[in-house]
Amino acid sequence: MEKEGKKEQEILLQTIKEDLKDLERYIQEFSTFLPLPVCMVNPLGLIININKAFQDLTGYRELEIIRNKAEDLFLDKKKFQNLEKKALKGKAKIAEEMTLLTKEEKEISVKVVASARKDEEGNLIGYFLAFFDITEFKEFQETLESRVKERTKEAEKRAGELGKSRKALMNILEDVERAWTEVEKEKDKTLAIIENFPEGLLFFDQENRISSLNPRIRDFFKVTHQQLIKKNVKDLKKVSSLIPLIKILGEELKKLYRKELELKEDLVLEVSTIEVVRNEKKIGTLVTLRDITREKLIEKMKTEFVSITAHQLRTPLSAIKWTLRMILDGDLGKIPEAQKEFLGKTYQSNERMIRLINDLLNVTRIEEGRFLYNIQKQDIIKLLKEVISPLKEMAQRKGLKFEVEFPKEKVPEVNVDSEKISLAIQNIVDNAIHYTKSGKVKVSLKFLKEKSHFLFLVQDTGIGIPKNQQERIFTRFFRAASAIRAETEGTGLGLFIAKNIIKAHGGKIWFESEEGKGSSFYFTIPVREKESIS
Amino acid sequence: MEATKEEIKNLIKIPGKVRGQVFLTDLGYIKEKEGEEGVKLLKKKMAQWDNPIDYDKIEAVDWYPLGLRIISLLAIKEVFNWEEKQIFDLGNAAPKFSFIVKMLMKTFSSLEKVFNESPKYWQRHYTKGVLENYRIDLKKKYVILRLKDFRIHPILCPFYAGYFLGITQYAIKSKEITIKETKCSFKGDPYHEYLIKWK
Numbered sequence: 132m133e134k135e136g137k138k139e140q141e142i143l144l145q146t147i148k149e150d151l152k153d154l155e156r157y158i159q160e161f162s163t164f165l166p167l168p169v170c171m172v173n174p175l176g177l178i179i180n181i182n183k184a185f186q187d188l189t190g191y192r193e194l195e196i197i198r199n200k201a202e203d204l205f206l207d208k209k210k211f212q213n214l215e216k217k218a219l220k221g222k223a224k225i226a227e228e229m230t231l232l233t234k235e236e237k238e239i240s241v242k243v244v245a246s247a248r249k250d251e252e253g254n255l256i257g258y259f260l261a262f263f264d265i266t267e268f269k270e271f272q273e274t275l276e277s278r279v280k281e282r283t284k285e286a287e288k289r290a291g292e293l294g295k296s297r298k299a300l301m302n303i304l305e306d307v308e309r310a311w312t313e314v315e316k317e318k319d320k321t322l323a324i325i326e327n328f329p330e331g332l333l334f335f336d337q338e339n340r341i342s343s344l345n346p347r348i349r350d351f352f353k354v355t356h357q358q359l360i361k362k363n364v365k366d367l368k369k370v371s372s373l374i375p376l377i378k379i380l381g382e383e384l385k386k387l388y389r390k391e392l393e394l395k396e397d398l399v400l401e402v403s404t405i406e407v408v409r410n411e412k413k414i415g416t417l418v419t420l421r422d423i424t425r426e427k428l429i430e431k432m433k434t435e436f437v438s439i440t441a442h443q444l445r446t447p448l449s450a451i452k453w454t455l456r457m458i459l460d461g462d463l464g465k466i467p468e469a470q471k472e473f474l475g476k477t478y479q480s481n482e483r484m485i486r487l488i489n490d491l492l493n494v495t496r497i498e499e500g501r502f503l504y505n506i507q508k509q510d511i512i513k514l515l516k517e518v519i520s521p522l523k524e525m526a527q528r529k530g531l532k533f534e535v536e537f538p539k540e541k542v543p544e545v546n547v548d549s550e551k552i553s554l555a556i557q558n559i560v561d562n563a564i565h566y567t568k569s570g571k572v573k574v575s576l577k578f579l580k581e582k583s584h585f586l587f588l589v590q591d592t593g594i595g596i597p598k599n600q601q602e603r604i605f606t607r608f609f610r611a612a613s614a615i616r617a618e619t620e621g622t623g624l625g626l627f628i629a630k631n632i633i634k635a636h637g638g639k640i641w642f643e644s645e646e647g648k649g650s651s652f653y654f655t656i657p658v659r660e661k662e663s664i665s
Numbered sequence: 666m667e668a669t670k671e672e673i674k675n676l677i678k679i680p681g682k683v684r685g686q687v688f689l690t691d692l693g694y695i696k697e698k699e700g701e702e703g704v705k706l707l708k709k710k711m712a713q714w715d716n717p718i719d720y721d722k723i724e725a726v727d728w729y730p731l732g733l734r735i736i737s738l739l740a741i742k743e744v745f746n747w748e749e750k751q752i753f754d755l756g757n758a759a760p761k762f763s764f765i766v767k768m769l770m771k772t773f774s775s776l777e778k779v780f781n782e783s784p785k786y787w788q789r790h791y792t793k794g795v796l797e798n799y800r801i802d803l804k805k806k807y808v809i810l811r812l813k814d815f816r817i818h819p820i821l822c823p824f825y826a827g828y829f830l831g832i833t834q835y836a837i838k839s840k841e842i843t844i845k846e847t848k849c850s851f852k853g854d855p856y857h858e859y860l861i862k863w864k
Contacts, residue, residue, distance in 0.1 A: 148726065148727065151726045152724050152725075152726055152727075155724075155725050155726055155764055158764075159764075171767075173835060174775070175835070175836065175837075175838045176838070177834075177835055177838070179767065179835065180767050192697060193693075193697075193761050193762060194694070194697045194698075194758055194761055194762075197760075197761035198760075198761065198831070198834050198835060200838075
C-alpha cells in the first residue's frame with residue numbers, strides 16, 4: 132500500500148514536472164514567436180521581462196534592459212509617467228502615442244498599451260507594456276499633415292490673393308461705377324447739348340447709316356426719329372422731304388462746306404459734312420444743317436436796298452454828269468479857268484460815283500443771281516483786242532510800257548457773254564495799270580489745246596499785294612494796304628466781279644504777287660458747249 | 666589553478682540539488698558576453714571533464730546535483746579566466762535570465778515582500794541551505810541576509826553576492842545599492858551574511 136502510494140506520488144510529481152516543462156516551453160515559444168513587442172514592468176517601474184519582438188524593436192537584449200527603468204525607453208518621460216500612474220492604478224489597456232528610444236538612439240513612433248498585472252489575490256504586481264510601431268502610420272500622417280498644411284497655406288495664400296484680387300476688383304468696380312456715373316453725366320450733358328443744339332445734327336456711322344439725329348432735323352424735314360434712324364442713304368431717298376439733302380450729299384456723303392440748300396422759300400439751310408475720326412480711324416460722318424433763312428433774307432434786303440439806292444442815285448448822278456459836261460464844254464458859255472478846274476474835279480468825282488454805283492449794281496445782280504449772261508460764240512482774240520485798245524492808250528499816257536501777246540496759230544471760237552468777259556478783262560487790266568507807277572503791263576493770251584481752254588495772263592511791275600492780304604483779294608470792297616498807301620482810287624469790287632464772271636464761264640482765276648515788285652493775274656476760259664455754261 | 670577530473674567527480678557527490686535554470690542562466694550570460702564562440706569553449710571545457718553538464722539537455726525546472734552548479738562556475742572561470750568581479754557580475758545578471766525568477770516576480774512588488782519571501786524563493790532553487798531575511802531597516806536603508814547550512818564552495822560567495830544584489834535591485838529604485846559579505850562560512854563564520862545598503 133505504502134509502496135503504491137509512493138509510486139502514485141512519484142507519478143504525480145513526474146506529471147507535474149512534465150507539465151511545468153511543457154508550460155515553460157510553451158511560454159518560451161510564445162514569447163519568442165509573438166510578433167508584438169511586449170515587456171513586463173514591476174510596480175517600481177523596472178523592466179523585469181521582455182520578448183524577442185521587443186529585443187528586435189528596441190535593439191536591447193535581456194542583459195541590457197532588464198532591471199532598467201521603463202521610462203528610459205521613452206522620449207517624453209512625463210507622458211510615460213502619466214501612463215504608468217494609470218496602469219498602476221489598476222486600469223487595463225491604456226493607450227498612448229509615444230516616441231520610443233532604441234539602443235541606437237533612434238526614435239520610433241509607437242502606440243503603447245499598458246495593462247495592469249494582478250496576482251491571484253488581486254494585488255497589483257506591475258503591468259504589461261505592448262508596443263505598436265506606428266512609424267509608417269505617423270510618417271503617413273505627417274506627410275498628410277504636411278500636405279494639408281501646404282495646401283492650407285496655398286489655399287490661404289490663394290484666398291489672400293483672391294481677397295486682394297477681390298479688393299482690387301471692388302476698387303476697379305467702384306472706379307468703373309464712378310467713371311460710369313461720370314460718363315452717364317457727360318452723356319446726359321452731351322445728349323442735352325445735342326438735343327438743344329440750334330443746328331440740325333445728323334450722324335452717319337461707318338456704314339453710312341443714320342445712328343443719331345437731333346430734334347432740329349425732325350423740325351427741318353418734318354420727319355420722325357423712327358423714319359430716319361438706322362436708315363442708309365438709299366432708304367432716305369424714299370423720304371420725300373429729304374430728297375434735296377440727299378441730292379447734294381450723294382450716296383457717298385461727299386465733303387461739303389457751307390453748301391446752301393433751299394428747302395422752301397422760308398427755309399434755307401447751310402449744309403456741311405465733317406468726317407468724324409477717333410484714334411486715327413473714321414467712325415462716321417456728321418452732317419450739320421444751319422438755318423440761314425434769316426441771314427439770306429437780310430442779305431436779300433440789303434441787296435435790294437443797295438440796288439434800289441443805286442438805281443435812285445444813278446439818275447441824278449447822270450444828270451449831274453451831263454450838266455457838268457455841258458458847262459465844261461462851254462455849251463452854256465465860257466467859264467473862267469479857276470471855275471473850269473473846280474468843275475473838272477467835280478466831274479471826276481461824279482464819274483467815280485457813277486462807276487461805284489455801276490459796280491454796286493453789278494454786285495447786287497450777281498448776288499441776286501440776276502447777272503444774266505448772253506452767251507454767244509466769239510472770236511476771243513478779236514474781243515481781247517477791242518477791250519485792251521483804250522487801256523493800252525491809258526497805260527501809255529501814264530508812261531508805262533504796254534505789251535500784248537496773242538496766239539499765232541488758229542484758235543477755236545469760244546462761247547462767252549462778251550459784255551461780261553470784257554468787263555472782267557477790263558477790271559483786271561485796269562487794276563494792273565492803276566497799281567503800276569512805272570515799268571510795264573503785259574497782257575498775253577494762250578490756247579492750251581490739251582486742256583481745251585484759253586489762258587489769260589495780266590502781268591505788271593506795280594506795287595504788288597502783301598502776302599498776309601492775298602487771301603482776301605477777291606472779296607467785296609477789299610483793298611490791299613499797299614493800294615491804300617499808294618493813294619490810288621478803287622472801289623474794291625473789280626476783282627470780285629471779275630472772279631464771278633470767270634467762274635460763271637467755268638474758268639478759274641488766280642494770281643502771284645510780291646509787294647513792291649508786281650503781280651501776275653491768270654485766268655482761264657474753257658472752250659465748252661453753250662448749254663454747259665451756268 | 667585548474668580543477669582536475671578528480672575534483673570534478675568529487676564535486677558531483679556533494680549532497681543537495683539545484684534547479685536546471687541555473688545552468689541555462691550561465692549559458693545565456695556566456696552567450697551574451699562571449700558569443701557563440703564562448704559557448705563552444707565552455708562546452709569544450711565540459712567535454713574535457715567528461716561532460717558532467719550537457720547544457721543543451723538541461724531543463725529549467727528539473728533538479729540536478731548541487732555540485733554541478735559549482736562545476737559550471739568553475740568551468741566558466743577557467744575558460745574565460747574570470748576573477749571574483751566577473752563571477753559577481755554573472756550572479757548579478759542571473760535573475761535577468763532566470764525563468765523561475767520571472768515566475769516569482771509577483772513577489773517582487775515591494776522590498777519587504779522580496780526579503781520576507783526569500784526563504785521560499787531559495788527553496789525553489791536549492792534543496793540545501795536556508796536563506797534568512799535577518800533584518801530589514803527601511804529607515805536606515807539596509808537589509809541583512811543570512812545563508813545558513815551552505816558551506817559548499819567559495820566560488821559561490823561572490824556569485825550569490827551578485828545574485829542577491831540583483832534581486833534587491835528589482836525592489837529598490839536606487840542607483841547606489843551595495844552588498845557586502847560580512848560573514849563567510851569559509852572564514853570561520855557559522856553562515857554567510859550579506860549586508861545590503863542603499864541610499
